[in-house]
Amino acid sequence: MSRARLQQLGVDLPLFPTTSVGSFPKPDYLVKARSDFNKGKITALQLEELERKATAFWIAKQEELGIDVLVDGEMYRGDMVAYFAERLPGFTTSGVVRSYGNRYYHKPIVTGEVRWTKPITVDWYKYAQSLTNKPVKGMLTGPYTVMDWSFNEYYPDRKATCMALAGVIRKEVEALVAAGCKIIQIDEPALSVRPEELRIAIEAMRIVTDGLNAYFITHACYGAFEYIYPGMLEMPVQNFDLEMSNSDLHMIELFRSKPFTKDISFGVVDVHSHVIEDVATVRKRVERALSILPKEQVWVDPDCGLKTRTVEEAIEKLRACVAAARAFRN
Amino acid sequence: MALILSSAGSYPRIGDSPELQVLRRTIAAVDRGERTPADLSDAEAEMTRRAIEEQVRSSIELLTDGLIRWYDPISHLAGKLSNIQIKGLLRFFDTNTYFRQPVLSGCPARTGPLVVDEFLLATNALGSMPTPDGKAGRLGIKPVLTGPYTLAKFSITEDGSMRSLEARVTAYAEALAAEIRALADVGALFIQIDEPAIIKFPQDWDVFSLALNALAIVRQDTGRNGKPVKIELCVYFHDCAPLYEKLADLPVDVLGLDFTYNARLVDVVSLAGAPMPLALGLVDGRNTKLEDVSTVARQVEKLLPRIAGGVTYLSTSCGLEYLPRDHAFAKLQLLARIQAAVEGQRARVAERPA
Numbered sequence: 001m002s003r004a005r006l007q008q009l010g011v012d013l014p015l016f017p018t019t020s021v022g023s024f025p026k027p028d029y030l031v032k033a034r035s036d037f038n039k040g041k042i043t044a045l046q047l048e049e050l051e052r053k054a055t056a057f058w059i060a061k062q063e064e065l066g067i068d069v070l071v072d073g074e075m076y077r078g079d080m081v082a083y084f085a086e087r088l089p090g091f092t093t094s095g096v097v098r099s100y101g102n103r104y105y106h107k108p109i110v111t112g113e114v115r116w117t118k119p120i121t122v123d124w125y126k127y128a129q130s131l132t133n134k135p136v137k138g139m140l141t142g143p144y145t146v147m148d149w150s151f152n153e154y155y156p157d158r159k160a161t162c163m164a165l166a167g168v169i170r171k172e173v174e175a176l177v178a179a180g181c182k183i184i185q186i187d188e189p190a191l192s193v194r195p196e197e198l199r200i201a202i203e204a205m206r207i208v209t210d211g212l213n214a215y216f217i218t219h220a221c222y223g224a225f226e227y228i229y230p231g232m233l234e235m236p237v238q239n240f241d242l243e244m245s246n247s248d249l250h251m252i253e254l255f256r257s258k259p260f261t262k263d264i265s266f267g268v269v270d271v272h273s274h275v276i277e278d279v280a281t282v283r284k285r286v287e288r289a290l291s292i293l294p295k296e297q298v299w300v301d302p303d304c305g306l307k308t309r310t311v312e313e314a315i316e317k318l319r320a321c322v323a324a325a326r327a328f329r330n
Numbered sequence: 331m332a333l334i335l336s337s338a339g340s341y342p343r344i345g346d347s348p349e350l351q352v353l354r355r356t357i358a359a360v361d362r363g364e365r366t367p368a369d370l371s372d373a374e375a376e377m378t379r380r381a382i383e384e385q386v387r388s389s390i391e392l393l394t395d396g397l398i399r400w401y402d403p404i405s406h407l408a409g410k411l412s413n414i415q416i417k418g419l420l421r422f423f424d425t426n427t428y429f430r431q432p433v434l435s436g437c438p439a440r441t442g443p444l445v446v447d448e449f450l451l452a453t454n455a456l457g458s459m460p461t462p463d464g465k466a467g468r469l470g471i472k473p474v475l476t477g478p479y480t481l482a483k484f485s486i487t488e489d490g491s492m493r494s495l496e497a498r499v500t501a502y503a504e505a506l507a508a509e510i511r512a513l514a515d516v517g518a519l520f521i522q523i524d525e526p527a528i529i530k531f532p533q534d535w536d537v538f539s540l541a542l543n544a545l546a547i548v549r550q551d552t553g554r555n556g557k558p559v560k561i562e563l564c565v566y567f568h569d570c571a572p573l574y575e576k577l578a579d580l581p582v583d584v585l586g587l588d589f590t591y592n593a594r595l596v597d598v599v600s601l602a603g604a605p606m607p608l609a610l611g612l613v614d615g616r617n618t619k620l621e622d623v624s625t626v627a628r629q630v631e632k633l634l635p636r637i638a639g640g641v642t643y644l645s646t647s648c649g650l651e652y653l654p655r656d657h658a659f660a661k662l663q664l665l666a667r668i669q670a671a672v673e674g675q676r677a678r679v680a681e682r683p684a
Contacts (some may be wrong), residue, residue, distance in 0.1 A: 096345075102357040
């Protein structure tokens with residue numbers, strides 16, 4: 001489907017390319033360092049040194065496992081929205097709110113005009129890419145999700161907030177493209193929360209990606225996709241990265257009713273379970289994908305970011321993904 | 331017409347200072363095997379006490395326990411019923427929060443209390459606090475239950491007999507009916523039933539209203555047995571204007587409405603009138619921005635003459651767990667300022683010479 005675009009970009013991938021959604025668990029020394037930094041016990045430079053060490057670990061680990069399209073693992077990020085909000089004028093950091101269970105995050109507040117003043121992720125992209133010859137994805141959070149997961153005290157409504165953020169995020173995408181990044185993932189996990197606003201999310205993504213020379217992926221998860229499918233296929237990206245395993249592959253039936261027309265990064269391992277899926281289980285999930293999708297469209301990856309797993313669990317889940325993908329290639 | 335401040339349900343279980351992190355830290359320690367379930371209960375009790383104390387301090391009269399012990403609004407109740415396994419995570423409406431989905435392997439049934447113990451603990455906590463001046467006999471805890479339709483809508487089934495939505499709603503309604511009886515038995519006077527899903531899926535109205543009718547019958551039974559209890563139905567997280575007239579026709583004692591999804595809902599309600607007391611969710615429980623007191627007070631004044639029953643409740647649009655703690659507390663205090671503004675205006679009108 002979008003192989004031509006990848007080839008035009010000079011990216012040659014095998015069938016069933018393997019990748020991951022973005023985040024990996026932080027090693028214990030980095031968890032401690034982040035805590036120490038927050039208490040003023042170490043400097044930003046000392047923390048960054050450890051973040052680079054952890055990034056190098058995950059790049060090497062992905063290469064060792066045989067992953068095809070790498071991520072930097074987001075060792076320098078906490079929350080996927082707050083990370084950007086903390087670096088964009090116009091946002092204020094709030095106190096913590098609960099996400100689920102015992103997980104909390106600082107939900108940002110839009111208190112002024114949001115502006116892009118300098119690249120946010122480009123140095124990390126360059127560093128990660130310098131460690132490998134395999135392609136590393138640029139990793140951003142999309143405007144609709146940043147809007148939905150922030151409080152708004154400035155813009156008149158949700159659409160105005162979203163469009164303003166789209167202009168800001170486009171500048172970051174342009175900076176990544178200028179730095180040589182060829183595969184850029186723009187996460188929109190909030191995509192399905194208000195089906196009546198799908199057009200806003202699509203329009204915002206168009207502002208972000210229009211006319212830029214890269215292969216774009218968007219990731220969405222844990223939503224009610226039955227209310228936005230097939231309309232969501234109008235998102236101006238080449239690849240949808242979807243959580244499939246957590247919901248027992250229920251979305252397959254949606255795709256049967258109306259063909260899935262983009263590449264898909266098909267989530268084959270559950271990131272919220274300590275259980276490591278065996279290769280046979282993962283292969284069965286890929287087989288289900290192939291029952292309705294051409295093999296050229298299918299990428300293989302976990303459901304979502306692996307940061308809530310232990311390092312060992314994350315590695316074993318990735319290993320299962322790679323083993324299953326290789327079995328199908330053969 | 332009395333204007334009473336009411337809590338809408340949840341309250342933050344965490345704050346920024348170390349003493350407000352006790353529950354989070356204890357859960358993590360229990361997960362690591364370093365603390366016991368008894369320690370967890372203590373931490374939950376402490377954060378519940380703080381949630382109640384902040385409501386009392388904000389002049390709220392109809393309080394909740396803040397739902398501090400709830401993992402989420404679905405699995406906390408469904409997980410205590412038989413024939414249910416709690417499984418994967420799903421996003422809860424358009425909140426960036428998640429619930430664990432119940433999977434039914436048979437007909438769910440109540441085998442023990444769902445929130446009775448929590449209600450009793452909260453009532454004891456409230457009783458152990460000093461009562462503010464002028465509030466004696468006016469403060470009470472309102473237990474909260476997620477309604478049968480919303481529970482059923484967010485459940486899936488592996489059992490053929492539960493395949494239909496109606497079967498699931500009926501089963502949950504029976505379980506909740508038993509819980510309402512149990513709550514009435516231990517002294518609950520007011521029970522909040524949350525049904526956010528119905529305004530998002532109005533096509534299921536018939537199934538939903540059947541279940542509500544079943545709960546209303548239980549309420550009549552408890553009343554006949556000398557245990558009167560009022561039922562407040564709360565809908566939120568979507569525009570309730572299209573369903574307003576049907577909602578106002580339901581056999582409940584109070585109807586709680588989220589006014590934040592449609593700026594015209596005040597006009598809709600004002601025009602149609604309300605045959606029962608309303609809980610006015612005019613203050614946004616999902617955004618940090620503080621509403622203008624006089625603007626909301628004018629909305630209340632517009633609505634009050636159109637509401638029957640001699641009492642109106644003023645609350646936030648939904649539970650406050652979606653806000654950071656300092657903002658949640660500020661919203662509660664805002665309710666008190668709006669109440670004062672409305673009462674001040676009414677006093678001025680009453681003093682005017684005829």
